[in-house]
Amino acid sequence: MVIENLQSANTHPPEWKRRWINRRNRIFANPAFQKWASALWPFSRVARKHASHLFDLVAGFTYSQTLLAAVEADLLGLLAQGPSDADAIAAHCDLSRDGALRLVRAAAALGLAEEVSPGWWMLGERGAPLHANAGAQAMIRHHKLLYADLADPLALLRADRKAQTQLSRFWQYGVQGNDEKASAYSDLMAVSQAMVAEQTLAAHDFSRCRSILDIGGGHGAFVSAVAVQHPNARLGIFDLPPVLEGTAKRLESAGLNGRVTLHPGDFFHTPLPTGYDCITLNRILHDHDDDAALALLKSTHKALKPGARLVIAEPMADTPGAQGMGDAYFGLYLWAMNSGRPRSIREIGAMLQEAGFQSWQSATTRQPVIASLIVSLA
Numbered sequence: 439m440v441i442e443n444l445q446s447a448n449t450h451p452p453e454w455k456r457r458w459i460n461r462r463n464r465i466f467a468n469p470a471f472q473k474w475a476s477a478l479w480p481f482s483r484v485a486r487k488h489a490s491h492l493f494d495l496v497a498g499f500t501y502s503q504t505l506l507a508a509v510e511a512d513l514l515g516l517l518a519q520g521p522s523d524a525d526a527i528a529a530h531c532d533l534s535r536d537g538a539l540r541l542v543r544a545a546a547a548l549g550l551a552e553e554v555s556p557g558w559w560m561l562g563e564r565g566a567p568l569h570a571n572a573g574a575q576a577m578i579r580h581h582k583l584l585y586a587d588l589a590d591p592l593a594l595l596r597a598d599r600k601a602q603t604q605l606s607r608f609w610q611y612g613v614q615g616n617d618e619k620a621s622a623y624s625d626l627m628a629v630s631q632a633m634v635a636e637q638t639l640a641a642h643d644f645s646r647c648r649s650i651l652d653i654g655g656g657h658g659a660f661v662s663a664v665a666v667q668h669p670n671a672r673l674g675i676f677d678l679p680p681v682l683e684g685t686a687k688r689l690e691s692a693g694l695n696g697r698v699t700l701h702p703g704d705f706f707h708t709p710l711p712t713g714y715d716c717i718t719l720n721r722i723l724h725d726h727d728d729d730a731a732l733a734l735l736k737s738t739h740k741a742l743k744p745g746a747r748l749v750i751a752e753p754m755a756d757t758p759g760a761q762g763m764g765d766a767y768f769g770l771y772l773w774a775m776n777s778g779r780p781r782s783i784r785e786i787g788a789m790l791q792e793a794g795f796q797s798w799q800s801a802t803t804r805q806p807v808i809a810s811l812i813v814s815l816a
């Protein structure tokens with residue numbers, strides 16, 4: 439099994455490295471060194487940066503909750519309309535005046551709001567792009583479930599991964615039916631998929647693909663974006679039957695139902711459609727544990743002719759500049775979801791090789807925090 443092979447290739451750290459790290463850590467933990475470094479330029483700048491980073495780790499929960507409150511109370515929506523004072527914020531967000539002041543000041547401290555003159559606030563530099571991004575706001579609302587599952591993180595990490603969690607229930611409902619929860623799931627997927635689609639389409643040129651099948655394509659946000667950029671490509675979506683019922687309606691209202699073939703099925707049990715010269719897996723692989731992910735890659739390989747391509751787009755572990763997003767955020771999110779894990783480019787590459795693909799390479803995306811990309815040839 440690929441991942442086990444990678445892990446067993448791990449060797450005990452060499453003695454020089456163990457000694458060096460121990461020595462460095464003893465120095466960094468020493469209060470006298472900290473005092474010295476914080477008083478002396480240029481060490482003082484580094485010391486401040488480290489202290490501030492450490493404080494962010496300690497206080498991160500309050501930042502997330504401020505963000506959640508600002509989105510849920512539509513504080514950002516109000517501030518986007520123009521300068522607001524505490525009374526207007528209190529009325530709009532259904533808060534007391536004191537509560538409104540506490541929230542808007544916290545939001546301003548995090549760059550979500552900005553006090554433009556004393557007692558008057560507008561959107562801040564971080565608030566403006568967030569307000570314009572429906573997908574990010576949907577994710578923030580959805581995070582309530584994650585925070586509930588993480589209320590006791592050790593209990594979660596010690597629990598049997600088969601025990602139900604808020605997140606596992608949410609995803610189960612999403613793929614099982616058409617009730618209110620399933621539609622919340624689909625809406626979340628559709629708005630956030632637009633962000634992933636943008637990254638994928640900017641990072642890879644699909645113009646050479648005459649036909650593209652999006653596996654686990656949900657309600658078709660990716661395929662709809664491809665349809666606009668590549669009007670002559672033949673398009674298909676493979677997903678679970680209840681999900682595709684919603685897809686058909688959405689494609690119809692987008693005027694695309696004649697252009698996209700829907701393939702209902704379960705990718706662990708139904709053979710994947712053949713005849714496409716490109717298959718995409720957008721945010722699919724990381725949802726599944728190693729054996730299942732490898733099985734999916736093997737059936738994808740089987741569905742492609744030699745030389746045809748597979749494009750994998752998802753947030754990946756060990757991504758330079760976005761490390762926290764990988765093993766910290768997705769590591770815990772997918773743990774709470776009871777399935778899957780973030781994988782590094784190298785790990786996915788090894789799995790692709792094991793699944794029979796002849797070559798693979800990564801492509802740079804504009805925002806690796808949203809998705810990284812791997813293109814592989816069957």
Ligand SMILES: C[S@@+](CC[C@H](N)C(=O)[O-])C[C@H]1O[C@@H](n2cnc3c(N)ncnc32)[C@H](O)[C@@H]1O
Pocket residue numbers: 612613627628630631634653654655656657676677678681703704705706719720721722725
């Ligand atoms: C995380 S969502 C990703 C959706 C979409 N690709 C995106 O990026 O927004 C996972 C998708 O895989 C589909 N899916 C999950 N298990 C599946 C299975 N066994 N067979 C087919 N589709 C499945 C879900 O219905 C859902 O649309």
